Amino acid sequence: MYKHRKGTVSHRSMVRAGSTASGERGGLHSGITLLAAIAGGFFIGALLFAPGVGRDEKRNASYLPLTPYTKTASSEEPSMETAEPSPASGNEVYLSSPVITVSIEGTPTEMELEDYLIGVVAAEMPASSEHAALCAQAVAARTFTALHMADKAKCRSGCSVCDDPQCCQAFLSYSKLRERWGNDFDKNLERIRSAVGDTRGMVAVYNGELISALYHASSGPATESSEEVFAMALPYLVSVESCEGEHEMVTKQEFSAADVVSRINAAYPEANMTLPLAPLDLDIWGRTKSGRVQLIRIGETVIPGSDLRRVLGLKSTAFDVVKDGDTVTFTCLGYGHGVGMSQLGANEMAKKGSDYAEILKHFYTGTELARLKFDD
Ligand SMILES: [Zn+2]
DSSP states (O other), X not given: OOOOSEEEXXXXXXXXXXXXXXXXXXXXXXXXXXXXXXXTTEEEOOOBOOOOOSTTSOSOSOOOOOOOOOOOOGGGOTXXXXXXXXXXXXXXXXXXXXXXXXXXXXXXXXXXXXXXXXXXXXXXXXXXXXXXXXXXXXXXXXXHXXXXXXXXXXXXXXXXXXXXXXXXXXXXXXXXXXXXXXXXXHHHHHHHHHHHHHTTTEEEEETTEEOOOOEESBOTTBOBOXXXXXXXXXXXXXXXXXXXXXXXXXXXXXXEHXXXXXXXXXXXXXXXXXXXXXXXXXXXXXXXXXXXXXXXXXXXXXXXXXXXXXXXXXXXXXXXXXXXXXXXXXXXXXXXXXXXEEHHHXXXXXXXXXXXXXHHHHHSTTXXXXXXXXXX
8 A cells, every 4th residue: 555655634624524533544435346337227336435444453353243223212312403304205115124234344244224324324424423414324324235235236245235445334333433432432322323213214215216325525516426437327426516615625645756657657557657757747638517637647648537546545536736846746625536425515514404305315316215114
């Protein structure tokens, strides 16, 4: 793994989305693994990259099974605003069982869907996020998971889902959460459980079908359309305003020119990049409507901005690049692939009074809420 020669992350506010909430890691949503594809009437494959948790953490901590969720009596959570949108048209989605098999550090582990979601939401967003934003995250994560449970998306592990954010979604057990949250464990867990509980069974659908509920940490001013990142247009994954305003995340990532040339030539030998960098090296050829780099020249070839993001580990494709002698500096806006729900944008909407249904409908165009039903 490369390391930035130098790198700074600045935030225009302390509001952050993703697993860096506790500041222990820099890995927010970094991209997408597997894409949604439509074949035979099914959406196949899905998502995304959740914040990187656990990748280089110690792997010897035991994962305790999550205890069954029991909704806390409302009298015990007086400060928690409860959002109670319901399916607009009585939509229901049927699955065979509420039990899911999750690959946790490679070990298949059975648990209730709603219990699993507590570990996902806790890993994916800061517990301090607005309640409605946590609710929206819970629905997005539940929808993602339901798509896998319905065999319309596949996990590399062979289980329905895994805890590798490069494949599925981040997940943290109670023992991991205790390590992360320390004395705030009870308070934070209650916030997460409340969000999962208040949205219990709710998923997002488009024309009655579960959606590929992509999400990311921060998109900057606007999200990205799915076809710009995954070469497949989905009607509910189109560019919309993200409402992040002054809180949007700006990251400067600095590399040596030699590092850039080395990495690019290793991934794209046809680029034949040499030092010193030529004037047209890293010349941006086009941007998408949302301002992300669509194509960029590298040596003797041109590649998509998303490919360069992957090669260099850039926070987003919404970047500007400055070459200054031996130094190349990328200034990235937002964090993640930019498709679907922006967690930071969701949090800002929640602050302004939107409930979770409004947040989801904003980021997933034309979708509705539906309720999961189980055959057994
Ligand atoms: Zn997986």
